[in-house]
Amino acid sequence: MSHNETLKQLQQLLGPKGFSADPAELAPWTTDWRGRYSGKAAALLSPASTEEVAAIVKLASTSGLALVPQGGNSGMVAGATPDASGTSCLLSLRRMNQIEKIDPAARLVQCGAGVILQNLHEAVAAHDLRFPLTLGGKGSATIGGLVSTNAGGTQVLRHGTMRALVAGLQAVLPDGSVFNELTPLKKDNRGYDLKHLLIGAEGTIGIVTKATLHLVPALIERSVAWAAVDSPTAAYQLLLAANAAFPSMLEGFEILPDTALRHVLKHIPGTRDPLETGYAWHVVMELAKDSADQEPPSNAAEQFLGKMLEKGLVRDAVVAASEAQAEAFWKIRDSIAEAERAEGPALQHDISVPVDAMARFIERESPKFEARYPGTSIIAFGHLGDGNIHFHVKAPKGIAADAWYADDGLRISADVYDRVTEYSGSISAEHGIGKAKLAEFGRLSDPARLWALRAIKSALDPQGIMNPGKLVPLASDSAAA
Numbered sequence: 354m355s356h357n358e359t360l361k362q363l364q365q366l367l368g369p370k371g372f373s374a375d376p377a378e379l380a381p382w383t384t385d386w387r388g389r390y391s392g393k394a395a396a397l398l399s400p401a402s403t404e405e406v407a408a409i410v411k412l413a414s415t416s417g418l419a420l421v422p423q424g425g426n427s428g429m430v431a432g433a434t435p436d437a438s439g440t441s442c443l444l445s446l447r448r449m450n451q452i453e454k455i456d457p458a459a460r461l462v463q464c465g466a467g468v469i470l471q472n473l474h475e476a477v478a479a480h481d482l483r484f485p486l487t488l489g490g491k492g493s494a495t496i497g498g499l500v501s502t503n504a505g506g507t508q509v510l511r512h513g514t515m516r517a518l519v520a521g522l523q524a525v526l527p528d529g530s531v532f533n534e535l536t537p538l539k540k541d542n543r544g545y546d547l548k549h550l551l552i553g554a555e556g557t558i559g560i561v562t563k564a565t566l567h568l569v570p571a572l573i574e575r576s577v578a579w580a581a582v583d584s585p586t587a588a589y590q591l592l593l594a595a596n597a598a599f600p601s602m603l604e605g606f607e608i609l610p611d612t613a614l615r616h617v618l619k620h621i622p623g624t625r626d627p628l629e630t631g632y633a634w635h636v637v638m639e640l641a642k643d644s645a646d647q648e649p650p651s652n653a654a655e656q657f658l659g660k661m662l663e664k665g666l667v668r669d670a671v672v673a674a675s676e677a678q679a680e681a682f683w684k685i686r687d688s689i690a691e692a693e694r695a696e697g698p699a700l701q702h703d704i705s706v707p708v709d710a711m712a713r714f715i716e717r718e719s720p721k722f723e724a725r726y727p728g729t730s731i732i733a734f735g736h737l738g739d740g741n742i743h744f745h746v747k748a749p750k751g752i753a754a755d756a757w758y759a760d761d762g763l764r765i766s767a768d769v770y771d772r773v774t775e776y777s778g779s780i781s782a783e784h785g786i787g788k789a790k791l792a793e794f795g796r797l798s799d800p801a802r803l804w805a806l807r808a809i810k811s812a813l814d815p816q817g818i819m820n821p822g823k824l825v826p827l828a829s830d831s832a833a834a
């Protein structure tokens with residue numbers, strides 16, 4: 354069947370609510386969140402059920418029509434952006450936004466792939482439960498996108514990434530069959546775990562249609578503290594001390610340099626400096642109490658930070674006196690990406706190294722980068738507790754951004770990823786590979802990983818209709834790097 358005939362059949366199948374080829378309707382969805390990649394699509398398909406997704410995939414597989422799955426389009430690596438050919442279809446899961454079942458006793462929720470993270474938070478809170486994953490894009494990121502990128506965020510330290518929170522999954526595979534394992538099993542040894550293969554697969558081997566997710570009890574109380582420290586090493590020592598003091602309550606531990614704080618204060622309305630002094634580095638630390646036998650976190654945080662001040666590890670600190678102040682601290686942390694975007698062009702690298710090596714990486718490598726690429730400056734911030742930071746290289750002032758990205762930018766990013774590889778780290782800690790990191794992934798991956806990735810992709814999606822050009826580097830992608 355030709356592509357045009359397939360498109361006609363898809364239009365009939367989905368009706369006006371589920372099919373659009375109107376360029377104006379497609380436009381917001383053909384550019385990635387960062388505005389760095391744009392493509393074209395033949396149509397936007399918006400199915401309302403698993404059956405419709407399965408029918409779409411069956412039709413697509415008969416004509417080799419490429420499908421680009423999309424949730425909230427908040428991904429950071431252009432994984433949901435179609436290529437420039439205009440021959441693929443965007444497959445949006447946003448209409449599959451039902452929260453189907455909340456089971457308070459088992460602490461589970463079953464929902465559609467299109468449910469927006471913030472809506473899930475609110476729905477489970479009504480049952481005194483909590484879905485313990487949050488991130489800056491929570492107002493648009495969907496469960497399908499979070500599963501497919503194995504998203505992280507600011508609570509991974511205590512609760513793990515999406516992989517740890519998925520209890521069951523339903524997905525449509527590239528032949529149109531429905532893989533249905535929504536019912537969680539504590540024990541299941543039937544060989545390869547397809548659920549885990551689909552988590553983080555960026556839509557390259559199937560379309561996630563529903564998920565069953567683990568929940569935790571609602572918070573009884575939390576305490577968010579802001580602490581000033583001299584260096585990433587001091588922040589790491591503070592992390593070790595906090596881990597030892599609060600083995601079951603340390604929920605978040607984030608680091609930011611003072612420059613990032615200044616950029617937030619400049620660009621994000623309603624933010625203010627928690628300490629009103631210019632210390633070099635800052636830590637946001639959250640302690641959470643969700644069981645009656647845990648101590649009150651604000652007393653615990655006050656005492657702990659008092660001791661750390663006496664030791665000289667912390668220069669100054671404040672514990673949020675109210676929930677509004679706690680939110681204000683987190684707002685600063687969550688606004689860094691937006692403030693950096695407003696401040697000017699920068700290369701963003703979401704990297705991880707072993708947790709005990711991250712402070713060393715920041716301190717040793719940042720000045721070397723600034724010396725090798727005159728005029729640039731490094732902003733390294735994020736999830737120190739997970740060994741994952743966002744290593745931003747800001748462009749020299751006044752430079753033409755597009756030319757810089759295309760020339761110096763490529764060299765600088767390659768240099769960052771080379772250094773990360775030397776530290777036995779990952780060039781993508783939580784954002785995925787998508788299109789943006791494909792060439793570098795191909796260049797730096799060890800051959801065994803690449804071989805297995807390509808073998809899995811070609812075995813499950815022999816026609817290459819599932820999100821082509823993403824995640825799995827072809828031999829030509831590696832050569833191009």
Ligand SMILES: Cc1cc2nc3c(=O)[nH]c(=O)nc-3n(C[C@H](O)[C@H](O)[C@H](O)COP(=O)(O)OP(=O)(O)OC[C@H]3O[C@@H](n4cnc5c(N)ncnc54)[C@H](O)[C@@H]3O)c2cc1C
Nearest residue numbers: 424425426427428432489490495497498499505506556561
């Ligand atoms: C301000 C901001 C802060 C962020 N902070 C973080 C952070 O701290 N940690 C973090 O991990 N991420 C973060 N992100 C990135 C982003 O929110 C996540 O990558 C999120 O998981 C993407 O969800 P989405 O629904 O927008 O997916 P999309 O962007 O639409 O898609 C992401 C990928 O998943 C695929 N996909 C989407 N839905 C499906 C599906 N149903 N089935 C199969 N494949 C699918 C797409 O093809 C694409 O490859 C942030 C984003 C923003 C805007």
